[in-house]
Amino acid sequence: MLRLEKVQTHYGRIEVLKFIDIEVNEGEIVCLLGGNASGKSTTMKTILGIVRPTSGRVVYRGEVINDVPTAQRIKMGIATVPENRRLFPHLTVLENLEMGAFTRNDKLGIQEDLKRVYQLFPVLEERKNQRAGTLSGGEQQMVAVGRALMACPKLLIMDEPSMGLSPALVDQSFEIIKEVNKQGVTIFVVEQNAQAALSIADRGYVLQTGEIVMEGKASELLKSDKIRKAYLGEA
Numbered sequence: 001m002l003r004l005e006k007v008q009t010h011y012g013r014i015e016v017l018k019f020i021d022i023e024v025n026e027g028e029i030v031c032l033l034g035g036n037a038s039g040k041s042t043t044m045k046t047i048l049g050i051v052r053p054t055s056g057r058v059v060y061r062g063e064v065i066n067d068v069p070t071a072q073r074i075k076m077g078i079a080t081v082p083e084n085r086r087l088f089p090h091l092t093v094l095e096n097l098e099m100g101a102f103t104r105n106d107k108l109g110i111q112e113d114l115k116r117v118y119q120l121f122p123v124l125e126e127r128k129n130q131r132a133g134t135l136s137g138g139e140q141q142m143v144a145v146g147r148a149l150m151a152c153p154k155l156l157i158m159d160e161p162s163m164g165l166s167p168a169l170v171d172q173s174f175e176i177i178k179e180v181n182k183q184g185v186t187i188f189v190v191e192q193n194a195q196a197a198l199s200i201a202d203r204g205y206v207l208q209t210g211e212i213v214m215e216g217k218a219s220e221l222l223k224s225d226k227i228r229k230a231y232l233g234e235a
Ligand SMILES: Nc1ncnc2c1ncn2[C@@H]1O[C@H](COP(=O)(O)OP(=O)(O)OP(=O)(O)O)[C@@H](O)[C@H]1O
Pocket: 011, 014, 016, 034, 035, 036, 037, 038, 039, 040, 041, 042, 043, 192
C-alpha cells in the first residue's frame, strides 16, 4: 500500500532522513519507533507531502506520489492524526469532525461516516455541540481520530497518539486503533511508547538519527534486548 524507497529528506542543508526504506502492506498495523528528533514526524510529513524528499521515492498503491500535493494525497485515501492532535479548539466537536471531510462532496457518505464515528466514540455524539478545546485529552484524541476517519481513509498515519495521555487512556487509545484497523483501515503509527505500539502492531521499524536501525515482526521486536534497553526502560 505504501513504500518509502531510499527516502532522503532535508531541512535546508540538514539531512534528517538518510535513505530510509519502509513498507506498509494493506491491512497491516505498522509502527515506527524512535526517540526525540530521530525524524519520526519528518517521515510522516514526507508521506503526507508537507515536506518533499530530496531523493528516493514515495510510492502509494503502485503510484509514485513525490510530486502529488497534500490535498490530493488526502483525496487518494491518506489521512492523518497529527502530532498534538491539532484540533480547532473554538469549533465544536461536530465542526471539527466535518473538517475531516473537506475534500469530499458525497453528502450521504459523509453522514454515514459521521454515524460510524459516533458508534466508535459515543461520547462524541453526546458532546457534538461542545467546543473541542473544552474536552479532556482522551476525548480530544477521539475527535482527532474521528476527524481523520471522516476523510474515509485507506491509510491512516498517526503521530504519537499516546502523547499526553494517562497510561489507562494510552491502552484505550491503542484499542481504538486496533478497532479502526479491523474496519479495514491500514495503519502506520509513529510512537515513542514502544510497548503500547508493538503490542498492537504487526511489524515495526526503529528510527535512529534518520536511519532505520532495526525492523521486524512486532512480537520479535518486543523480545529484542536492544529494544528493551532503549525503549522499555530495562537496564
Ligand atoms: N521545519 C524544520 N526546519 C529545520 N529543522 C527541522 C524542522 N523540523 C524538524 N527539524 C529537525 O529535524 C530533526 C527531526 O525532527 P522530527 O520532528 O522529525 O523528529 P521526531 O522524531 O518527530 O521528534 P519528537 O519525538 O520530538 O516529535 C530534528 O533535529 C529537528 O530539529
